[in-house]
Amino acid sequence: MEAGATPTSTTQRSRWPKRLLAIALGLVLLEVGARVWLTQFASERSYTRYMPLSEVPRSAWMYRGHHYLNYSLTEGYVSRDGLNRHNALGYRGPDLEAKKPAGTYRILVLGGSTVYETGIDDWRESTWVEMQRVLRDELGHPEVEVVNAGCGGWTSWENLIDLSQRGLWLDPDLVVVYCGTNDVHARLVPPELYARDNSGYRIQWMPTNAFWEHSLVLRTIGFKLGLARKNSVGELSSRDTDDSLVRMATLEANRPDFYASNLRQMVALCRAQGVDLLLASWAWTTEKDDYAASPVYQRGFQEINDVTRSVAEELGLAYYDHAAEMPADPRFWSDGRHVNAEGGKLKAQLFAQDVAERFLKAPSSGD
Secondary structure, three states: OOOOOOHHHHHHHHHHHHHHHHHHHHHHHHHHHHHHHHHHHOOHHHHHHHOOHHHOOHHHOOEEEEOOOEEEEOOOOEOOOOOOEEOOOOOEOOOOOOOOOOOOEEEEEEEOHHHHOOOOOOHHHOHHHHHHHHHHHHOOOOOEEEEEOOOOOOOHHHHHHHHHHOHHHHOOOEEEEEOOHHHHHOOOOOHHHOOOOOOOOEOOOOOOOOHHHHOHHHHHHHHHHOOOOOOOHHHHHEOOOOOOOOHHHHHHHOOOHHHHHHHHHHHHHHHHOOOEEEEEOOOOOOOOOOHHHOHHHHHHHHHHHHHHHHHHHHHOOEEEOHHHHOOOOHHHEOOOOOEOHHHHHHHHHHHHHHHHHHHOOOOOOOO
16 A cells, blocks of 8 residues: 555545546436437427537428528428428429429419418418418319418518529419518618628528537537527527617618518519519517517518508509408417418418409309
8 A cells, every 4th residue: 555545545546437437428328318319209399409400411401501592491301290391392382393384373472481381380281272272272263373482581682582593483473472570680780780781680501510519418508508509590590689789779770671672673573574473561469478579579560561562552563461451369370470270271361362352363153
């Protein structure tokens, strides 16, 4: 025995390697268990939230990076539960022929998550699938095909690019524009950053992770400490919110002029191709007690709708005041911005009726 050493201290030192080995083995087991749980048992939302995106197969997440749009929907995506799907062209809904079939009246609907309808899990119950059914089965227009071109988080900037690069190549007869909350988000940036190209709000889509985030144990701890980035469209594609901003004053400084300009460019593109356009006001409810009920966002929503109406009047376009018709009753909404399945049915009925009256010939009586 070494001089000055005691049997107890020698025994304790000899136990440390075993303790360290036990800790390491425990961490390994935690890591393996976390990965088994995420890949085999967790919901898709938990899987894509906690798994580093570099390790998530492209087909397993509904969004992907895009060279012009920053990000878009993943083509051919099918959710884990089978309720949601994207077709091969990257639109939510059934399979779609890029070349419009003869005799088809094709309607393309542009917007963000309130067109995609993230509040409705089953794509077959989403607003625009239901709108197509109503137009065909109830209003006598079997020739109608409705394409859901919405993508969560997209502003009018992305919708403008998508219309020019993809949407008009589908040869639509009618384009419906339904924009709202995302164009309000884009205005809530420091006024010195508010720019025509939306660079004050939008950042480059680069879903990379720090080396330590490849450990799910450390990544989970990082979430709790606010050190790990969430795998969400908002965090991957837009700047962090500046909490020092006085939001109402910021909204006042950053007028919705860029939104108006984007609408006018959409109109020019459609008219150049002989495509009809319908601009619609954007509906929300204050009954869900989320940010849609805040004075800042209520003002922002109303200003977006005012601009939409103004551009329609200025350019002689059809305008549908959907916000005036869609009830704020919470039973129709999953949150303050997105309808649920019941609300989607009503929203579909309202849009279908307006479109039929404005753009479709009365069905033949068969006499």
